[in-house]
Amino acid sequence: MPLQVPDNYQEGTSTIHGLDPRVKVAAVVMFVLSVNLIPEGDWFMFLLFWIGVWGLIRVAGVGVFEVLKRSVVALPFVLAAIVIPFTLPGRPLFALPLVGWEVTEPGLIRFLTILLRFGMAVQMAVLLTRVTRFPDIIWALRGLRLPPSLVTVIGLMYRYFFVIGDEALRMRRARSARSASLPGGRRPSALWQTKVVGLMVGSLFLRALGRSERIHAAMLSRGYDGSPRLLSSFRMGFVDWLVLGFFGMLVLTLLVWRLG
């Protein structure tokens, strides 16, 4: 397979691998909610949660380093928060050397809080995809009553990501194969090159359109009527209810505590 977008899933036999995917998806969602309910700057609480995350990673038999490495892709999103330490009004702590921007105390606290919340949420998401096959996650989304058409789209995106990616790759190869240049010859102008790329994107779109029509015909051929139908691949066991209950209690407790 020329397109190397490795699936994150790693085979395993841990309790976490064996959980109903609906429970796993719901647990991650509830965890993210909980993390966002931790008060700003409550470092002890954050520490507890962080220990919890790494504990889960250990239980799943996945390396902490592995998860951190895969979480790095989310780092650019944190950059959006980088201005907060300088802009939030409050007691100035210190000024950056050279530029002289002042970091305020509430600003720094909020920034670190965002960093921690985000970091833990991403690690949990990475863990989820590490211990759950993507098709099972899609199945779980359906089971959790997300809008059926949305889930169908996600499923088709997963299925055809590679197919269309391969098509794009083949087109690029075919173009490179014909982009010979003679020694001393003029390179085509930037405008012309832009046009070629535009045409390629257009033709990729047309191919995808043709493909979607054929897929639709193939679905109709097997009786598809637009309604979702689902086989129950998993059954909720005792441990599933236990895990679900735990994360449910976690959110509830934090909610009551914050509101009370």
Place this chain on the structure above:
Amino acid sequence: MSCLLTITDLSYAYPDGHSALKEISLHIGPGEKVGLVGSNGAGKSTLLLHLNGILQGSGEIEVDGNLVVPENLGSIRSAVGLVFQDPDDQLFSPTVFEDVAFGPLYMGLPEEEVRRRVAAALESVGMEGRSRRVPHRMSLGEKKLVSIATVLAMKPRMLALDEPTAALDARSRRRLTRVLQQLEETIVVATHDLSLVSEVLERTVVLDDGRIVADGPTRSILSDSQFLRDHGLV
């Protein structure tokens, strides 16, 4: 002989005006294995798409006593198992299991029966134990076999396969040929692979430019080399 498939005077033009099928009439009895041969653009795929009402031209098509009209499409589509040429079109689900289960599930079968059929269909194409696989990780040969399983699981009266051996290497091709030989269903295979036709299908219908130009025992049609040349088959 009672007929499983009866086509009377079928003509079809694509929306762009291109006339792809011209006055096709064809009868196929239960248990027959028919090769629908013709060069590229002869109209083979277009004809297959009419068998279960994906395309609707003028003229009449009857499958197992039911006219192919919008009211009957539900039963028609469980009677005709159509396999598309490109397995990436045929296999649209995240996993092999879900794909093979798709047809039976939409036929409204109970869950236990669906599982039984998936297992049986995968076994009859030699793909047992593959149900957790994801299509983008499988070879073309495997995908072609699973594609056939997706319609076998529906237990159709008739299978309609579009170019099942196209682009396969020798080993996958042999494997697929064996699978087709062992199937007991009525089969229509659109192809220009004449050796597949001679190995598996006893009757041949030759299509050229949207018209049927010959219909008879495979042996006699394939032995007329001048005829084959005239219609671009060799």
